[in-house]
Amino acid sequence: MNKGRKIPEVTIMRLSAYSRALEQMMSKGETVVSSLEIAEAVGVGSPQVRKDLAYFGAFGIRGLGYGIQDLYDRIAEITGTNKVWKVAIVGLGHLGGALVSYPGFLSRGFKVVGAFDVKDIGKRYRGLVIQDIRDFVQVAKENPFDLGIIVVPKDAAQEVADILVAGGVRAILNFAPVNLTVPVEVELKQVDLSMFLETLSYHMSQKTEK
């Protein structure tokens, strides 16, 4: 097992990937799977899969493999995707608007139940009414959010983060390309889309130079 130890963030991300591979397998009607099969589906080594799972207990059967449904449920329990999390999106520009109805969110337990911005207040947006971000704390008092997604221009991002924190969210996903400061008890994840492209352009540049 591994009760006390700190679990690497990449392990959690891989669990998500395993989980999706398991969904695929379930839909094909399979019931048992080996660490090697999972590994191949996801593109890692099989000891990696076993190590990752071993952080959380021993739920395979030696000589046989893992029960797919069982493993799937265990992972959902671990990553918290067996619950439904209430999400507020702040910033309904192109990207924010797209995220409101991103199918991958709802299917994994993230339900967008609030949309906030500084303009277009009152406008309907895919079943949600855009609310004034300045009312966030008030709104959250009636109906708390677990998680906030920030999709505003970078100069506004810290201010929005402060509001989300004041409104009691427990985690923030930030798409604005700035480093935010939040209290330690609030989980923060920074995602910068152009950063991903830059790793690619780095590798492309490398190759042309050679």
Added chain:
Amino acid sequence: MNKGRKIPEVTIMRLSAYSRALEQMMSKGETVVSSLEIAEAVGVGSPQVRKDLAYFGAFGIRGLGYGIQDLYDRIAEITGTNKVWKVAIVGLGHLGGALVSYPGFLSRGFKVVGAFDVKDIGKRYRGLVIQDIRDFVQVAKENPFDLGIIVVPKDAAQEVADILVAGGVRAILNFAPVNLTVPVEVELKQVDLSMFLETLSYHMSQKTEK
């Protein structure tokens, strides 16, 4: 220095972050900066900053710091953001549509010059005309793309990847939640948005359990 060694992917991502911090500083009219100041702006340790930079050479001045403009240019050269890369986006759903005009892309050298899908062919979309993905190879023959972004449903993603590769792209950024297979000479980066939320829900679950 460090000419031969393999550079960690996280280092490249941090270089992007440093670069953005430098932009900020330049806009304030500053001209010199220490590794500690960069580190604080980005949220890492100062030896980390120096190590990252040292992979690519020694471009600071001992006792003084780094020339901001100079360092900025060097990083742009390293990450390839001093060039303009031609990008094709495949899949103009909500997310794909948002990415077409994502401001962070163009400002860092990624110019979306092609939009492809299986439907709405011929429709104009923010200055681009949607083209048939089945014509991709033909279109790319006339006007090659450096990089392809896949934003299609997961069942179509591998097929699209094969087409992009056939059309000669050198790198692929994939938003579909599946593991793609491409030839080694093509750079591939997988981005799964719900994975980021899942790291957050994991940490939130942890806290409630305690």
Added chain:
DNA sequence: AATTGTGAATTGATTCACAGCT
């Protein structure tokens, strides 16, 4: 016979601490 679960070995990344410059 097959595959898990896990200590041990290895590889990789970060941090330390200080010599070397300006």
Added chain:
DNA sequence: AGCTGTGAATCAATTCACAATT
């Protein structure tokens, strides 16, 4: 005097290899 650049030390993650189990 101050800050970089870097080898050495530490810390973390991955991979190996095999005993344990069905």
